Amino acid sequence: MRKTTRRALIATAVVAATAALTLTGCAKGGGTGGTGTSGGQLVMWTHNAGNKAELGAIEKIVADFNASQSKYKVKVQAFPQDSYNQSVTAAAASKKLPCILDIDGPNVPNWAWAGYLAPLTGMDSTLSKFLPSTVGKYDGKTYSYGFYDVAxxxxxxxxxxxxxxxxxxxxxxxxxxxxxxxxxxxxxxxxxxxxxxxxxxxxxxxxxxxxxxxxxxxxxxxxxxxxxxxxxxxxxxxxxxxxxxxxxxxxxxxxxxxxxxxxxxxxxxxxxxxxxxxxxxxxxxxxxxxxxxxxxxxxxxxxxxxxxxxGASWQWGVSKTCSDQAGAAAYMKFAAADKYVAQVAKATGTIPTTEAAAAMVPGYGPGGDNAIFREFSKKFAEVRPVTPGxxxxxxxxxxxxxxxxxxxxxxxxxxxxxxxxxxxxxxxxxxx
The missing domain is CATH 3.40.190.10 (Periplasmic binding protein-like II)
Incomplete structure (x- = not known):
């Protein structure tokens, strides 16, 4: 994994404390005041401004999605990692979250509880093929999925x-x-x-x-x-x-x-x-x-x-305040294809979340040099406590x-x- 991904991991506790809205006495940030759209586009936020490889892989998925149909257009906005979570919490407070955003896995329960995220529906069959640690769940609902994990x-x-x-x-x-x-x-x-x-x-x-x-x-x-x-x-x-x-x-x-x-x-x-x-x-x-x-x-x-x-690394979800839930859902289903899982995992040097994607990434197929890390993740991964706290x-x-x-x-x-x-x-x- 590249150093930017390691930095993403190390930074989580600090920014997650901000994401917790200081927890005690905080109010949920739901409602319908935000849109997550701009000029007919679905706005996407990512923490990858400083990670050219991963950002490039995400931008390629977006370009393919935009070219695949004419009804929806996704626009990527990349933030510096150090300010990303603060930007999300500020946008949530003013009900101006984007439609699609990435989330560090351990934060998913907090962001779901706080009303930032909408459940993902109609993806159970697809996500059943993902490593369990790469699917973000809370209170019986699925809120996010990731292209990769680390071990x-x-x-x-x-x-x-x-x-x-x-x-x-x-x-x-x-x-x-x-x-x-x-x-x-x-x-x-x-x-x-x-x-x-x-x-x-x-x-x-x-x-x-x-x-x-x-x-x-x-x-x-x-x-x-x-x-x-x-x-x-x-x-x-x-x-x-x-x-x-x-x-x-x-x-x-x-x-x-x-x-x-x-x-x-x-x-x-x-x-x-x-x-x-x-x-x-x-x-x-x-x-x-x-x-x-x-x-x-x-x-x-x-x-x-x-x-x-x-277990669990960065994942993708849809904001609860997105005014075009159908468009955001269409992108999420499109992006979950094995070839895109492989594309992002290859760019980041991480564990592809599906078996089919692993076969597409050098070193992660059966007998590959890196296959051992996927085995570790499958057998030993323990997600951090699934609580907003x-x-x-x-x-x-x-x-x-x-x-x-x-x-x-x-x-x-x-x-x-x-x-x-x-x-x-x-x-x-x-x-x-």
């Missing part, structure tokens, strides 16, 4: 693991918690690395819940009880969660990872500073360029409940995890996070 992976080298006497894990037999610790101990004993592993702890924002809550879930905890989304008590501060927090902090205490790694963990890995890198499949191109056939892309560690990785949950978890890795008491820190999350859910009447 977390443990990266290393065949030569590194063999020289240290470490078993190479597979999808069916990932490293257990004890095996992973044994691998770290052996790499440390080799004296070849500044740290045995790099968990990219120097990154910020949404990276923290995206990367580290799956490890919490693998250990048996979670960010909130998904049965009703009313409380985090018992799942974010229960025995399994506390054990995860102690393990996470222990990686730093033992000298296995840095509490704050460098700003470019991929560069550090390819330059030999670390033996294992926990990062995204977007690094594959750079890692393969350096290590060729020696490069390994491995499943995440199993901390007790099987490996877990984050997610933006608050994300920032609360991020602060707690950062405090813990820097030495805060795990139990008291997680207890406070639970109190904060529960208070926010309750103050919003559990987003009913």
């Amino acid at each position: 977390l992976t443990m990266m290393s080298r065949t030569s590194t693991l063999k020289e240290a006497g470490i078993r190479i894990p597979t999808i069916d037999q990932p490293w257990t918690k004890s095996e992973f610790q044994d691998a770290l101990d052996k790499l440390k004993a080799s004296g070849k690395f500044a740290y045995p592993a790099d968990f990219a702890t120097g990154l910020t924002g949404e990276w923290w819940p995206y990367a580290y809550s799956p490890l919490l879930q693998s250990a048996g905890g979670d960010l909130i009880d998904r049965d009703g989304y009313k409380t985090a008590d018992g799942v974010l501060n229960g025995p399994d969660a506390i054990a995860w927090a102690k393990w996470f902090r222990g990686l730093v205490t033992n000298g296995d990872i840095s509490a704050k790694s460098g700003s470019d963990p991929v560069a550090d890995f390819v330059n030999g500073k670390t033996g294992i890198l926990y990062d995204g499949g977007w690094a594959a191109e750079q890692v393969r360029a350096q290590f060729k056939d020696d490069a390994l892309f491995l499943p995440s560690v199993d901390l007790g409940r099987g490996p877990k990785i984050g 997610y933006p608050f949950i994300a920032t609360t978890f991020t602060k707690a995890a950062q405090d813990i890795i820097n030495g805060a008491d795990p139990k008291s820190t997680l207890d406070q996070a639970v109190k904060d999350i529960d208070a926010n859910q309750k103050s919003n009447n559990y987003f009913k």
